[in-house]
Structures are given as C-alpha cells and as structure tokens.
Amino acid sequence: MARTNSIVPLIILFLVIGVLAAVGFVVYTIVQDISKKTRAKMEKRHIQFSKDGVKVSMKEVNDEDYKDQTQSVLVNMWNHASFPAYKSRFWSNGVTAVQDKDSTKLYGSFC
Template identity: 60%
Template sequence: MAKHNLVPLIILFLVVGILAAVGYVAYTIAQGVGKTTREKMERKHIAVTKDGMKVQVKGIRDEEYKDNTQSVLVNIWNHTSFPAYKSRLWDMSGKEGTAKKGAEKRKPHAK
C-alpha cells in the first residue's frame, strides 16, 4: 500500500528534474550566445553597458577624419553642375578661360 503512495511522488520528481535539466541547457546556450556576441561586438569596438551602447572609432585620428570628409565634399562640389543657376561671382558653366578671376577650381586637402 505504501508503494502506491510513492509513485506520484516519483513521477513529480522526474518531471521537475526533466524541466530543470531543460531550463539549465537553455540558460547555458543563452549565456554562450551572449558571450560570443559580446566578444564579436568588442572586436568591432562596440560596447553594450547598462547605460547604453558605446561605439569607439579606433585607428583614425580626428584630423584624418576631417581631411577625408573635406575631400569628399570638395569632390562632390567639383562634380556638381547647376544648369539654371547663373552666379554673379563666378562662371559655373565649366568653360575654362571665361570669367574665373577669383574663383579657381577647389582642390582637396593634401595629406
């Protein structure tokens, strides 16, 4: 008779044990994925903290960044045309030798 009272208790312990094992495996996998993701992001100089995300720019100085940005903007300016715009200061038609007294073609900053 005592044997019949122990069967539900054994089944309960088995179910709880299986659920605990599945929960532990899921927790371990989630921690592993989080760790590898954090390591990959740190290699790309991105840090996630409880305050938020911090992105670091390494390998480029402020002066180099400004030079590159200025070079891109000057290239865009030099390759832009304004077909309906007539400037009083310089001729933007692209013809060399016309009224380009004070406005020379802009050159990018030399490195």
C-alpha cells in the same frame, strides 16, 4: 503494499522535476550563448550594453586620416562645383572673352 503506493508518486515527482530542470538548464545555456555572441558582434560595431543603457562609441580614427578624408571631400566638392554666372577678373577660366574697344567693360580697371 501501502508503502509502495506512496513511493511511486514520489519517484514520478522527482522524475518530472528532473526533466524540467534539464530542459531549463538547456534553455539557460542556449540563451547565455546567444547573448555572448550578440554582445561580441555589437562590440565589434562599437555598441556596448551596460546597466545605464546603451553606449555608442566612435571608431578610432587617426588625426592624419581624418584630415585626409576631410580634404578629399572638400577637393571633390570644389572640383564638381560650378558657378554659372561667375566671371573672373584675373583669369579666363577657359572661356575666351571677346575684346571690345574699351577693355575696362570686361576686366574693370585691373588691365
């Protein structure tokens, strides 16, 4: 009888350790799965985690695409810009000028 009394606590100890090990393993696998999914999503956005820290890389853009985007921005800025006090000496910009007796006042000496 003395032998059975000393074996029961040992069996309970092994059961508790087994349950804790199973719970720890499940938590570990869930954390690893979440970290893999997060790393994959961040790498799609060109952000990498390393031992040195976080590295952010640029999305690869072809030279021709880059030039097209830059030119498009510049053309849009030029088309939407306005110069309220600007009067050209060479063309009328759609504004009809009133001709005076002396046309050199408006156009200078180019006419």
